[in-house]
Amino acid sequence: MTTATAAPFRFFALQVVRTARLGLSLVRVTFAGDDLAFFASAGRDQSLSLFLPHPGQDAPAVPVELGDGWWQGWRELPDDVRAVMRSYTLRALRADARGRTTEIDIDFVLHGVEPAAVAPAGPASLWASRAGAGDRVLLLGPAVADNRAIRFRPPTGTDLVVIWADETAVPAASAILEQLPAGTRAQVWLEAGQAGDIQDLATAADAEITWLVRGAGAGTGKGTSASAHTGTGAPTALEAIRAAQLPSAERPYVWIAGESSAVKELRRHLVRERGIDRRAVTFVGYWRRGLSEEQLREQPE
Template identity: 70%
Template sequence: MSTAAPFRFFSLQVVRTRRLGPSLVRIAFAGPGLRDFHSDGLDQSLSLFLPHPHQDEPVVPVTEGDDWWRSWMALPADVRAVMRSYTLRELRRGADGVTSEIDVDFVLHGVEPDATAPAGPASRWAAQAAPGDRVLLIGPAVADNRAIRFRPPEDTDLVVLWADETAVPAASAILESLPPGTRAVAWLEARHADDVQELTVAADADVTWLVTGDEASPAAVDAIRAARLPDAGHPYAWIAGEAGRMKELRRHLVKERGLDRRRIAFVGYWRQGLTEEQLREQGE
């Protein structure tokens, strides 16, 4: 008896875009294959492939297993699709149970007229995305999969969250899913004050937004170190964002706060100075 592969390629098109703030755009994608997209996670990780400006669709050799990676890397850099990792913001099923859409939030860097650094290919694509634009995605075909990291134990009596701007979509989904009565404390980063989002949270949550400006800020560690956490017997922490800062926060939670390291989920979404391809090559 064959076992379903946990991840597969999905061919999708943009159906809507909505600016959430100066640095954020939410893009809704749809495609008939999404009927086979399944996820029970709140921080579901995805790999998105985007076309270059001169292409109508992303170029990815879709092969069985993991062979696509080697075939994709063998293509010229200006031919192979731009690959970036994102988290699922929302999955919606239509009334027919088949029609589906997913939302992905993009952080835009360097697209402003007065930007001091050039925009990367993903930011340029997202800033100009329009209905009908085609992308390719590697996503989950199995609802419970290894790309889900938020897994608080049943005895958790306090949820602690930190997310830089790249991880805010996942943290927002987590906060909005927590049931009433759940105690939570969260620090979420935004580049500009207008990027701060209104979240619908039923839990007993204390959410602090940290406006960082144009550069990554050490304010997160300072803010958490200065904060008084609610008393809890079994806290659980989820921290995600730039790998170096995430490690610093994890060290603080373990050594200074006394949290059990086994009850901390930490996810390095990116690393200062490295591209997505370089990060993946290090993990090979």
């Protein structure tokens, strides 16, 4: 396969090497491949485009030989042939002694794969729930460590980091927390669909982490742990953050990511009601309720 470069990004032909279940609806998939020697990322909330094969295909169909014209070529493939493309964030990478990347991890939220699911699983959830060693994928990712697909960029002098993420953005938030320097003050809210999806998170930061478990109450943790408490129902993200007393700070920085309408609502609250400088708020809509990724990409800017 000929790989194409779209600096600072390029295609990487990868294979699954192992999977690990992280929770009731979370699975981590580890990928490797010779192409990863050219993969470079500074981590944090690094975005990636993952191309998956349809059932019955042994590899995703993407005309990478078209170089910079791959997008149009991919769009012109028949619907039942064209690889499924989904956006994810890098959870972790590992490198050899020479600094060359050897493995990367991507965490998948599984929707609709359980027997009693109300809605059927989407193609990415279905693929991840069945992924096994040797399965082939294609990744459009960074060839330059500091690239525009990294959005978490606190300004110099930031004295408080505020984070909110729903379950689709928890992998990115977790990677951010792992890289925060010791002593960094952080106030963090993370959403989970159920208490079984709460994770212990490692961080050197002085981080207060609150898990919002929909329908089951809230759990709070300091640093690396959190616990869930049963209740009449978890508050919404806006309710939880509006009710919170944020630590005093002269230069707070906010990173919020997840469902688009929730992200916009939170940004409005933090800027208008909290008075945080809008230039110090990074907000990213990872998905939009009621729309598939294909539909979302077709929406006007």
